[in-house]
Amino acid sequence: MPFIMVTVLLDMMSIGIIAPVLPKLIGTFMDSGAGTSIGYGAAQAAFAIAQFFSAPVLGALSDKYGRRPVLLLGLLGMGVNFFVTALATQFWMLLAVRVMGGAVCANIAVANAYVADITQPKDRAKNYGMLGAMFGLGFILGPVMGGLLGDKNVHWPFFLSGALCLLNCVYGYFVLPESLALDKRREFHLVRVNPFSSLARLRELKGVETLMWVMGLSILAQFCL
Incomplete structure:
Protein backbone atom coordinates (compact mmCIF):
# COMPACT_ATOMS: atom_id res chain seq x y z
CA MET A 1 0.00 0.00 0.00
CA PRO A 2 2.74 2.59 0.78
CA PHE A 3 4.26 2.12 -2.69
CA ILE A 4 0.90 2.72 -4.38
CA MET A 5 0.45 5.91 -2.36
CA VAL A 6 3.92 7.09 -3.36
CA THR A 7 3.23 6.11 -6.98
CA VAL A 8 0.05 8.18 -7.16
CA LEU A 9 1.74 11.09 -5.36
CA LEU A 10 4.71 11.09 -7.76
CA ASP A 11 2.47 10.58 -10.80
CA MET A 12 0.38 13.61 -9.89
CA MET A 13 3.45 15.63 -8.92
CA SER A 14 5.10 14.86 -12.25
CA ILE A 15 1.97 16.00 -14.10
CA GLY A 16 1.60 19.06 -11.87
CA ILE A 17 5.26 20.02 -12.23
CA ILE A 18 4.92 20.55 -15.97
CA ALA A 19 1.55 22.36 -15.77
CA PRO A 20 3.02 25.88 -15.29
CA VAL A 21 5.67 25.48 -17.99
CA LEU A 22 4.00 23.43 -20.74
CA PRO A 23 2.38 26.53 -22.33
CA LYS A 24 5.76 28.29 -22.26
CA LEU A 25 7.45 25.30 -23.91
CA ILE A 26 4.76 25.16 -26.60
CA GLY A 27 5.21 28.90 -27.11
CA THR A 28 8.78 28.28 -28.25
CA ALA A 43 -1.46 18.95 -26.53
CA GLN A 44 -3.87 18.56 -23.61
CA ALA A 45 -6.52 16.97 -25.83
CA ALA A 46 -4.00 14.51 -27.26
CA PHE A 47 -3.00 13.47 -23.74
CA ALA A 48 -6.60 13.02 -22.57
CA ILE A 49 -7.77 11.12 -25.67
CA ALA A 50 -4.86 8.70 -25.41
CA GLN A 51 -5.60 8.18 -21.72
CA PHE A 52 -9.29 7.54 -22.45
CA PHE A 53 -8.52 4.76 -24.91
CA SER A 54 -5.55 3.22 -23.11
CA ALA A 55 -6.98 2.95 -19.58
CA PRO A 56 -9.20 -0.07 -20.41
CA VAL A 57 -6.31 -1.70 -22.29
CA LEU A 58 -3.93 -1.37 -19.34
CA GLY A 59 -6.64 -2.58 -16.99
CA ALA A 60 -7.26 -5.67 -19.12
CA LEU A 61 -3.52 -6.35 -19.42
CA SER A 62 -3.16 -6.13 -15.65
CA ASP A 63 -6.02 -8.63 -15.28
CA LYS A 64 -4.09 -11.08 -17.47
CA TYR A 65 -0.45 -10.49 -16.51
CA GLY A 66 -0.79 -8.95 -13.04
CA ARG A 67 -0.72 -5.42 -11.65
CA ARG A 68 3.01 -5.24 -10.92
CA PRO A 69 4.45 -5.41 -14.48
CA VAL A 70 1.87 -2.99 -15.86
CA LEU A 71 2.51 -0.47 -13.08
CA LEU A 72 6.28 -0.64 -13.48
CA LEU A 73 6.16 -0.38 -17.27
CA GLY A 74 3.82 2.59 -16.93
CA LEU A 75 6.25 4.38 -14.62
CA LEU A 76 9.13 3.63 -16.98
CA GLY A 77 7.14 4.93 -19.93
CA MET A 78 6.22 8.13 -18.11
CA GLY A 79 9.83 8.76 -17.16
CA VAL A 80 11.03 8.36 -20.73
CA ASN A 81 8.10 10.48 -21.92
CA PHE A 82 9.07 13.47 -19.80
CA PHE A 83 12.70 13.34 -20.90
CA VAL A 84 11.71 13.17 -24.57
CA THR A 85 9.27 16.07 -24.06
CA ALA A 86 12.10 18.21 -22.73
CA LEU A 87 14.22 17.36 -25.76
CA ALA A 88 11.52 17.93 -28.41
CA THR A 89 12.58 20.36 -31.14
CA GLN A 90 9.32 20.51 -33.15
CA PHE A 91 5.69 20.87 -32.10
CA TRP A 92 4.66 17.64 -33.85
CA MET A 93 7.26 15.80 -31.77
CA LEU A 94 5.82 17.24 -28.58
CA LEU A 95 2.30 16.30 -29.68
CA ALA A 96 3.36 12.71 -30.40
CA VAL A 97 5.05 12.48 -27.02
CA ARG A 98 1.91 13.79 -25.29
CA VAL A 99 -0.07 10.96 -26.89
CA MET A 100 2.44 8.47 -25.50
CA GLY A 101 2.29 10.19 -22.12
CA GLY A 102 -1.48 9.95 -21.97
CA ALA A 103 -1.34 6.27 -22.82
CA VAL A 104 1.11 5.33 -20.07
CA CYS A 105 -0.34 7.73 -17.49
CA ALA A 106 -3.50 5.63 -17.53
CA ASN A 107 -1.75 3.37 -15.00
CA ILE A 108 -3.71 5.26 -12.34
CA ALA A 109 -6.53 2.83 -13.19
CA VAL A 110 -4.19 -0.08 -12.43
CA ALA A 111 -3.17 1.54 -9.14
CA ASN A 112 -6.84 1.65 -8.15
CA ALA A 113 -7.20 -2.02 -9.04
CA TYR A 114 -4.13 -2.83 -6.92
CA VAL A 115 -5.73 -1.14 -3.91
CA ALA A 116 -8.92 -3.14 -4.47
CA ASP A 117 -6.89 -6.37 -4.58
CA ILE A 118 -5.15 -5.86 -1.25
CA THR A 119 -7.91 -4.13 0.73
CA GLN A 120 -10.65 -5.70 2.81
CA PRO A 121 -14.15 -4.34 2.01
CA LYS A 122 -14.39 -2.64 5.41
CA ASP A 123 -11.16 -0.68 4.75
CA ARG A 124 -11.81 0.14 1.10
CA ALA A 125 -13.34 3.59 1.64
CA LYS A 126 -10.47 4.61 3.94
CA ASN A 127 -7.77 3.45 1.54
CA TYR A 128 -9.39 5.08 -1.47
CA GLY A 129 -9.66 8.25 0.59
CA MET A 130 -5.91 8.08 1.23
CA LEU A 131 -5.37 7.55 -2.49
CA GLY A 132 -7.43 10.66 -3.21
CA ALA A 133 -5.39 12.61 -0.67
CA MET A 134 -2.16 11.65 -2.45
CA PHE A 135 -3.77 12.69 -5.72
CA GLY A 136 -4.55 16.14 -4.34
CA LEU A 137 -1.20 16.55 -2.58
CA GLY A 138 0.63 15.79 -5.82
CA PHE A 139 -1.32 18.53 -7.60
CA ILE A 140 -0.47 20.96 -4.79
CA LEU A 141 3.27 20.28 -4.68
CA GLY A 142 3.81 19.74 -8.41
CA PRO A 143 2.84 23.17 -9.79
CA VAL A 144 4.78 24.95 -7.03
CA MET A 145 7.95 23.03 -7.87
CA GLY A 146 7.34 23.42 -11.61
CA GLY A 147 6.86 27.16 -11.33
CA LEU A 148 10.05 27.63 -9.33
CA LEU A 149 12.14 25.48 -11.68
CA GLY A 150 10.51 26.79 -14.84
CA ASP A 151 11.46 30.32 -13.87
CA LYS A 152 15.09 29.24 -14.24
CA ASN A 153 14.79 26.99 -17.29
CA VAL A 154 11.66 25.79 -19.09
CA HIS A 155 13.12 22.30 -19.58
CA TRP A 156 14.14 21.58 -15.97
CA PRO A 157 10.64 20.63 -14.71
CA PHE A 158 10.38 17.93 -17.38
CA PHE A 159 13.74 16.45 -16.40
CA LEU A 160 12.70 16.46 -12.73
CA SER A 161 9.38 14.76 -13.55
CA GLY A 162 11.18 12.11 -15.58
CA ALA A 163 13.68 11.48 -12.80
CA LEU A 164 10.90 11.08 -10.20
CA CYS A 165 9.09 8.52 -12.36
CA LEU A 166 12.25 6.51 -13.06
CA LEU A 167 13.26 6.52 -9.39
CA ASN A 168 9.81 5.29 -8.43
CA CYS A 169 10.06 2.55 -11.06
CA VAL A 170 13.37 1.34 -9.61
CA TYR A 171 11.96 1.54 -6.07
CA GLY A 172 8.89 -0.45 -7.10
CA TYR A 173 10.97 -3.11 -8.84
CA PHE A 174 12.52 -4.04 -5.50
CA VAL A 175 9.63 -3.54 -3.06
CA LEU A 176 6.33 -3.98 -4.94
CA PRO A 177 4.75 -7.45 -4.65
CA LYS A 184 -8.04 -14.66 -10.29
CA ARG A 185 -6.56 -13.60 -13.62
CA ARG A 186 -8.64 -13.25 -16.77
CA GLU A 187 -7.90 -13.62 -20.45
CA PHE A 188 -7.46 -10.53 -22.61
CA HIS A 189 -10.51 -9.89 -24.81
CA LEU A 190 -10.91 -6.99 -27.24
CA VAL A 191 -14.50 -6.36 -26.18
CA ARG A 192 -13.29 -5.49 -22.69
CA VAL A 193 -10.88 -2.79 -23.90
CA ASN A 194 -13.50 -0.74 -25.76
CA PRO A 195 -13.98 2.37 -23.57
CA PHE A 196 -17.46 3.01 -24.95
CA LEU A 217 -18.96 17.95 -15.64
CA SER A 218 -16.76 18.80 -12.64
CA ILE A 219 -13.59 17.83 -14.51
CA LEU A 220 -14.81 19.67 -17.63
CA ALA A 221 -15.32 22.83 -15.57
CA GLN A 222 -11.78 22.60 -14.18
CA PHE A 223 -10.16 22.22 -17.59
CA CYS A 224 -12.22 25.03 -19.11
CA LEU A 225 -10.20 27.35 -16.89
Missing part, protein backbone atom coordinates in the same frame (compact mmCIF):
# COMPACT_ATOMS: atom_id res chain seq x y z
CA PHE A 29 7.34 26.48 -31.30
CA MET A 30 4.68 29.10 -32.12
CA ASP A 31 4.73 32.55 -33.70
CA SER A 32 1.87 34.10 -31.71
CA GLY A 33 -0.06 33.92 -28.47
CA ALA A 34 -3.10 32.56 -30.31
CA GLY A 35 -0.96 29.79 -31.78
CA THR A 36 0.31 28.94 -28.31
CA SER A 37 -3.24 28.68 -26.96
CA ILE A 38 -4.32 26.41 -29.81
CA GLY A 39 -1.18 24.31 -29.45
CA TYR A 40 -1.67 23.96 -25.70
CA GLY A 41 -5.27 22.87 -26.21
CA ALA A 42 -4.18 20.32 -28.82
CA GLU A 178 2.16 -8.78 -7.07
CA SER A 179 -1.40 -8.34 -5.77
CA LEU A 180 -3.41 -10.45 -8.23
CA ALA A 181 -3.30 -14.20 -7.62
CA LEU A 182 -2.94 -16.49 -10.63
CA ASP A 183 -6.35 -18.07 -10.08
CA SER A 197 -18.57 -0.50 -24.00
CA SER A 198 -17.16 0.07 -20.52
CA LEU A 199 -19.19 3.26 -20.14
CA ALA A 200 -22.31 1.46 -21.32
CA ARG A 201 -21.79 -1.28 -18.72
CA LEU A 202 -21.31 1.33 -15.98
CA ARG A 203 -24.69 2.83 -16.84
CA GLU A 204 -26.30 -0.48 -15.92
CA LEU A 205 -25.22 -0.05 -12.28
CA LYS A 206 -27.80 1.72 -10.15
CA GLY A 207 -26.84 5.32 -9.36
CA VAL A 208 -23.55 5.21 -11.28
CA GLU A 209 -24.79 7.10 -14.36
CA THR A 210 -25.61 10.19 -12.27
CA LEU A 211 -22.21 9.99 -10.58
CA MET A 212 -20.52 9.76 -14.00
CA TRP A 213 -22.24 12.95 -15.16
CA VAL A 214 -21.36 14.81 -11.95
CA MET A 215 -17.68 13.83 -12.13
CA GLY A 216 -17.47 14.46 -15.87
